[in-house]
Amino acid sequence: MRSRRPVPTSGTGMSQTAPQSYDVVIAGGGIVGAACALACAQKGFRVALVERELFGSGATAAGMGHIVVMDDSEAQFALTRRSQQLWQTLCPTLPSTAEYETPGTIWVAADDEELAEAERKQFWFAEREVPSRLVSGLELTALDPNLRPDLAGGLLVTEDAVVYPPTVALYLARQAQSLGATLLVGHSIMNLCDGEATLDDGTRLRAPKLVNALGADAASCTPGLPVKKRKGHLAITDRYPGFVRHQLVELGYLKSAHSVTADSVAFNVQPRRTGQILIGSSRQYGNEDSAVDQAMLASILQRATLYLPALASLNVLRVWTGFRAATPDKLPLIGPFPGDSTLWLATGHEGLGITTSLATAELLAAHFTGTQPAIPPEPYLPARFAPAPTPVTILQEKL
Ligand SMILES: Cc1cc2nc3c(=O)[nH]c(=O)nc-3n(C[C@H](O)[C@H](O)[C@H](O)COP(=O)(O)OP(=O)(O)OC[C@H]3O[C@@H](n4cnc5c(N)ncnc54)[C@H](O)[C@@H]3O)c2cc1C
Numbered sequence: 429m430r431s432r433r434p435v436p437t438s439g440t441g442m443s444q445t446a447p448q449s450y451d452v453v454i455a456g457g458g459i460v461g462a463a464c465a466l467a468c469a470q471k472g473f474r475v476a477l478v479e480r481e482l483f484g485s486g487a488t489a490a491g492m493g494h495i496v497v498m499d500d501s502e503a504q505f506a507l508t509r510r511s512q513q514l515w516q517t518l519c520p521t522l523p524s525t526a527e528y529e530t531p532g533t534i535w536v537a538a539d540d541e542e543l544a545e546a547e548r549k550q551f552w553f554a555e556r557e558v559p560s561r562l563v564s565g566l567e568l569t570a571l572d573p574n575l576r577p578d579l580a581g582g583l584l585v586t587e588d589a590v591v592y593p594p595t596v597a598l599y600l601a602r603q604a605q606s607l608g609a610t611l612l613v614g615h616s617i618m619n620l621c622d623g624e625a626t627l628d629d630g631t632r633l634r635a636p637k638l639v640n641a642l643g644a645d646a647a648s649c650t651p652g653l654p655v656k657k658r659k660g661h662l663a664i665t666d667r668y669p670g671f672v673r674h675q676l677v678e679l680g681y682l683k684s685a686h687s688v689t690a691d692s693v694a695f696n697v698q699p700r701r702t703g704q705i706l707i708g709s710s711r712q713y714g715n716e717d718s719a720v721d722q723a724m725l726a727s728i729l730q731r732a733t734l735y736l737p738a739l740a741s742l743n744v745l746r747v748w749t750g751f752r753a754a755t756p757d758k759l760p761l762i763g764p765f766p767g768d769s770t771l772w773l774a775t776g777h778e779g780l781g782i783t784t785s786l787a788t789a790e791l792l793a794a795h796f797t798g799t800q801p802a803i804p805p806e807p808y809l810p811a812r813f814a815p816a817p818t819p820v821t822i823l824q825e826k827l
Pocket of ligand 1: 487494662
């Protein structure tokens with residue numbers, strides 16, 4: 429991993445601009461950067477949060493907003509579960525526009541093999557005190573009557589929630605501002621290293637702690653970061669209140685979300701407070717074109733109607749794409765960047781960054797204050813991807 433990006437050397441007038449000083453400068457005003465800004469401001473740090481477009485306009489606006497506890501690994505579980513608990517604490521303070529609801533997730537099993545997976549998952553959650561229960565095929569259709577009747581059953585995880593992420597990002601940024609944070613919107617960060625952030629208008633922000641929270645664009649300011657863009661599509665329907673009652677996800681989703689190379693589509697549908705239905709989702713590597721891919725969209729809708737046949741008669745209003753920030757081991761990068769003692773990372777959250785934003789911010793603030801975090805920080809440290817030192821071979825000279 430390298431830490432530098434070439435600084436423009438002429439025509440910027442940067443050298444004439446007096447730098448502004450902060451304790452922490454955070455690059456990127458998505459939900460992760462905004463949550464970090466609030467957590468740092470709550471600890472008394474003087475914070476600047478810089479966003480080139482609008483708060484919550486990147487992957488945060490494109491995401492589904494499913495606050496979901498996951499069991500892919502102990503580290504993923506710890507981060508998602510801790511974050512879910514932080515969401516539960518935050519929830520009463522959120523504005524109604526955050527649309528926070530707790531419909532729960534039903535992991536839908538299409539056959540006996542997937543039902544066995546639901547049972548394994550239920551046992552795993554029970555051991556870790558996550559409320560969940562198995563449901564039969566019959567009960568499944570009672571819980572969500574538009575599901576096709578021949579499904580094997582599923583697992584209901586009751587504390588999983590949904591939220592409208594962009595309004596939460598804005599809310600968190602504004603809360604940080606109310607504690608003294610400076611919000612800089614409409615500015616691109618051109619350079620972020622050695623205790624200084626340089627903006628596109630030449631403004632220089634100095635801080636002993638810089639945070640790269642640029643999501644899928646993280647490598648643009650920190651070249652060599654192991655963060656790749658993973659494209660996703662979502663569609664939203666007109667209002668059909670009650671058509672879907674829980675976040676419905678096929679258990680086959682685990683197989684497709686786990687593939688780190690192939691394109692994949694899985695049934696993942698969410699009821700919105702407005703009565704609309706959010707339909708996902710796809711995962712693609714190596715496609716950085718944000719245009720909607722009609723073939724991919726058709727696959728998503730086909731997959732969804734396989735589980736919810738009546739969906740075929742509903743109107744889809746809008747379709748969009750977004751980019752997840754994927755790392756090779758499917759865990760985010762949270763902590764100090766090896767090679768620049770001023771640089772910290774809060775990126776690489778792939779398809780779970782809405783869920784894990786709050787625990788990420790909590791971990792980062794614990795790093796900064798030197799306090800014991802609620803969960804072990806080690807699995808997320810960026811140093812895990814630092815190149816191993818090259819072994820030195822000592823050649824004995826022949827005399
Ligand atoms: C289709 C899809 C569905 C998803 N569904 C879910 C879900 O259900 N649940 C879940 O938990 N997660 C979900 N995610 C993942 C989630 O959306 C992301 O992990 C999360 O939004 C990442 O937030 P972030 O703040 O790291 O990145 P972003 O929201 O992308 O924020 C980064 C910000 O940095 C800004 N920026 C970039 N470059 C610069 C620069 N040079 N200078 C200044 N600013 C810059 C961008 O404008 C952007 O606002 C989904 C993602 C997609 C694409």
